[in-house]
Amino acid sequence: MRSTDDPDALPSDDGSTDMEARVTCPYCGELNTLTLDPSSGSAQDYIEDCQVCCHSMRILVHYLPSGNADVHAESIDDE
Numbered sequence: 001m002r003s004t005d006d007p008d009a010l011p012s013d014d015g016s017t018d019m020e021a022r023v024t025c026p027y028c029g030e031l032n033t034l035t036l037d038p039s040s041g042s043a044q045d046y047i048e049d050c051q052v053c054c055h056s057m058r059i060l061v062h063y064l065p066s067g068n069a070d071v072h073a074e075s076i077d078d079e
Contacts (some may be wrong), residue, residue, distance in 0.1 A: 017067035026075040028053040036061060036069055047076070 009078075021034050030052040044061040058074040 016018055017063070018069035019069075021061075021069055021071035023057075023073035024055060025050040025053060025055065026073055027055040032073070034059065034070070034071065036071070038063060038067075038069075 016036050019036050019038070021036055023028070023032050023034060025032055027050060030050065032048075034048065035063045042063040044059070046059050047056050048059050049056055056076050058076050060074065062070045064070065074078045
């Protein structure tokens with residue numbers, strides 16, 4: 001088992017780990033409900049489409065040792 005001092009340690013699996021989060025789309029302002037996967041690590045960075053306007057958003061997830069997830073959505077600059 002990983003130490004809680006390990007920055008990549010997964011949160012405990014005692015049922016208190018956040019498995020869902022709500023973020024506001026940076027494009028249309030609508031609220032999106034996301035299903036979280038704590039098994040993907042304590043720090044995550046991925047792309048997900050808005051459930052309303054379909055723009056791609058960058059999702060940043062950081063799990064705290066408590067199992068709470070700090071989740072943010074950012075816009076992606078079109079190239």
